[in-house]
Amino acid sequence: MTIAPAPDRVPPTSAGLRPLLGRLVRRPAGAFGVAVVAALLLVAVFAPHVVPYDGATQDIPNRLQGPSGSHLLGTDGLGRDLLSRILLGVRIELAVALPAVCTSLVLGLLLGLVAGYRGGWVDNAVVVFMDTIQAFPSVVLALVLVAVLGPSLTNLVIVVAITFAPQSARVTRASVLALRQSPFIEAERALGAGTLRIIGVHVLPNVIAPLFILLAMNIPSAITVEAGLSFLGMGVQPPTPSWGVILSEGFADVYEAPWAVLWTALALVLTTIGFTTLGETLRDVSDPRLSGAKGLRYDR
């Protein structure tokens, strides 16, 4: 894409030089976000090999125990190890949330680009469609869709993707609308850039930054929707240890042993904060106007 000047003549201030990850971890918030998300990814990959118990074996005599040496976070109503189940649950959560949110972003990005750039009746149609989807509370809409499609992991991904697409479509469309009239787009057009080139080279990089934060914000929301659906029995089915299933089962005994609910909720909170701080920092460092301008950098 860029033309590389001789390395020794590279000005030290140029924003695009340091790798994104390097710029990310220089900020405390970014380092925290990266750490949490990396930990979650590691757990998702290696959990089956490192958990102390398999998370499925029942141990009724030791049910509803508090934290102890043998069960670090305690046990659930069937005596299963909570630490193992929550760690194994990470994999389920990410397996739903990541593909679902990515699909919703791509879907929303395409719809938003077309609607914003093309305008006219296409724009109206997309906006009405998105408004219709957003008129329903996301869990209710997801419930209806699951009821139609049937509860399965794949359907869960599809449902969450559809539920979340309008947000990114809106964000994209709004940025495209503002950009479409901006002088530099007009200037590009005056120099002979075609529609695809303008969208791909000039519009896309300018609308993608806000989507980073949406990506990061939506992953925890998607996990919540998954947990909600599983809690209601319309998502992941027991005994698969998704967080929704753990919460749902934990609520049965919440007055005797709040541990299942407490730990799962904490895991949810930590995940949310991790992804959110990652998203916000990513947005800041990916925007050359924010990371390059002197008064605005807070990584020194």
Added chain:
Amino acid sequence: MTDDGRIKNDPYLLEVDGLDVTYHSQGRALAALQDVTITARPGEIIGIVGESGCGKSTLSAALLGLLPPNGEVTGGRALYQGRDLFTLGPEERRRLRGTEISMVFQDPLTSLNPTLTIGSQMLDVLRAHSPARADRAEARRRIVEMLERVGIPDPAARLRSYPHEFSGGQRQRIMIAMALLLEPALLIADEVTSALDVTLEAQILQLLCDLRDERGTTILFITHDLGVVAQICDRVVVMYAGRTVEEAEVTELFDRPLHPYTEALLASVPSRRRRGSELPTIPGRVPSLAELPEGCAFANRCAHAEPCCGEQRPRYVEVTGQRVRCHLYDPESGHANLRQPSAATTGRKEQP
């Protein structure tokens, strides 16, 4: 300055003839341009002067084929090297933009993509017009050369800088470099110096003049600043309410303005001669596009207006090498106080 004799014998590069552009707005048709006639020979700098809203920017958009969706060319033609631009398809017109007809915009601060480096942006202009696998080293050489030419110091090192890392004047230079990268024959410069301070303005004007002298680029210089026109233009076209009202060599126009609007415009330029006295202004205001009169658009503000001015659209008549759209100079108009061309030398002798 170029050799006038050579220029006068060359065929026209651009011939806009009777151009009408209409905007459709809330069911009404607004005549943004009516009967606009402009000619430009290779290597000329043509000033297009008029107050805001007179259609200068609509004219450039129409020439580039970039009118907004509600704008439409409803009459006339624009011959570019003998081809009528308005008969070409969208893709043909796109290919002309940048390679044949290019444009520099008013505001250098917002006319560059903030998320792309200068190098990528200029490379992108090349890519828009050449096969995808253009020779990268060659492209880079051309870009560096062009940036060097417009006066960006150490251009090779600055290819990876973002627009916000340049000053306003430098960004305008980069815009000019981008516009001239593919060596277009016609450059439309839309108020290019309005956002710059006086020192930078002089530098940019000098740069445009030099580039014209080197490459023979024809420049349509759109401005509202008569001082700038006097500095760099060869000929001037005066526009009023979407119509061309006068066209003349720049010295003739300042020495001997024919149209009452041009006269009034020149009289309202501050001058040392009139120091201490109140600056003349033109009474009234430009009619809105929705209520353009049947006859001359300037009639309601004109000191010489007669009944015929309000009723009949003046023709664009040739008077001693100048062209003017005014009944005062048209023997067939029936105006009571026809001016003879020789008697028309009422204007000022000084240049601002």
